[in-house]
Amino acid sequence: MTRNERGAAGESSADNLEDMPPKALVVLRAARTVFLAHGFSMATTDMIQREAGVSKSTVYAHYPNKEALFVAVIEAECAAHASKVRAISSQKGNLRAGLAAIARAYLRIVLSTDALSLFRVVVAEAPLFPNLARVFYLAGPNVIEGVVSLHLAEAIEAGEVDLSEIGRDAAAAQFTNLVRGEPQIQCLTHPHATPSEAQVDQWASNAVTTFWKAYGIA
Numbered sequence: 411m412t413r414n415e416r417g418a419a420g421e422s423s424a425d426n427l428e429d430m431p432p433k434a435l436v437v438l439r440a441a442r443t444v445f446l447a448h449g450f451s452m453a454t455t456d457m458i459q460r461e462a463g464v465s466k467s468t469v470y471a472h473y474p475n476k477e478a479l480f481v482a483v484i485e486a487e488c489a490a491h492a493s494k495v496r497a498i499s500s501q502k503g504n505l506r507a508g509l510a511a512i513a514r515a516y517l518r519i520v521l522s523t524d525a526l527s528l529f530r531v532v533v534a535e536a537p538l539f540p541n542l543a544r545v546f547y548l549a550g551p552n553v554i555e556g557v558v559s560l561h562l563a564e565a566i567e568a569g570e571v572d573l574s575e576i577g578r579d580a581a582a583a584q585f586t587n588l589v590r591g592e593p594q595i596q597c598l599t600h601p602h603a604t605p606s607e608a609q610v611d612q613w614a615s616n617a618v619t620t621f622w623k624a625y626g627i628a
Contacts, residue, residue: 427486434472437462438486441479446527450480450535450542481545487528488549491519495557505565506618506626512561513589513614516554520590521597521605530598551586558582571625581625588617 427435440462444453455476459469473479495515501508519525528546536543559582565571566578573581593605593613605613 431472433464433468437464437469437472437479438482441473442483442487445480445483445531446524449531450476450539455479477539477542480542484528484532484542484546485549487524488546488553491525491550492553492557494519495554498557500561500564502564503568503570505561505568505570506622508561509558509585509618509621510614512558513617514610516586516589517593517610517614520594521610526594526597526601529594551590555579555582555586558585570627572627573625576625581621585617585621588620589614 427438430438437458441453441458444457444461448457453476455466455469458476458479459466462469469479473482495512498508498511498515501511520529532543532546559578562571562573562578562582566573571581576584593610597603597605
């Protein structure tokens with residue numbers, strides 16, 4: 411993964427929904443509802459049009475096809491989630507606290523009902539529409555890894571971690587996977603179970619402890 415790809419994913423036009431034309435935003439929100447409820451293949455522009463309460467010409471005036479609509483939904487969802495992680499301030503000299511805050515925020519995102527629904531849709535459609543899955547990866551997990559990488563850069567300068575054998579970006583990917591892995595698979599396979607805040611805190615703590623034992627400098 412190149413830095414340019416990571417930057418491009420983090421600078422989607424979906425970052426500024428308030429700048430969108432009102433009708434485009436109405437269509438986007440309707441598309442989100444339809445895609446999360448029916449998936450990509452089963453959803454139709456007619457369904458989105460009816461949900462939005464607009465004409466078909468209005469839909470196509472802003473989005474040329476169903477794929478463009480789904481890309482816009484993915485980017486908007488991921489941008490909203492990434493902004494919550496970006497908002498976590500770096501804690502110089504206390505990387506563990508910063509990573510714990512990121513882990514808790516990221517888990518609340520990926521374990522939310524809507525995020526799990528979007529993940530299921532993207533994974534289900536990936537074999538037939540790999541470009542959509544790539545958009546999701548670049549706008550979602552890859553951006554979060556970039557945020558973690560920036561925190562790790564400051565920690566390296568402060569002498570808190572040694573990432574010389576693996577590299578900062580690879581370490582950031584390892585951390586986000588430690589955070590997401592077990593909790594996400596549990597929630598995907600137990601769709602009617604909702605983890606408690608105590609469970610989320612424990613998962614976050616486990617990820618930070620494991621990462622610190624591997625790379626932290628006492």
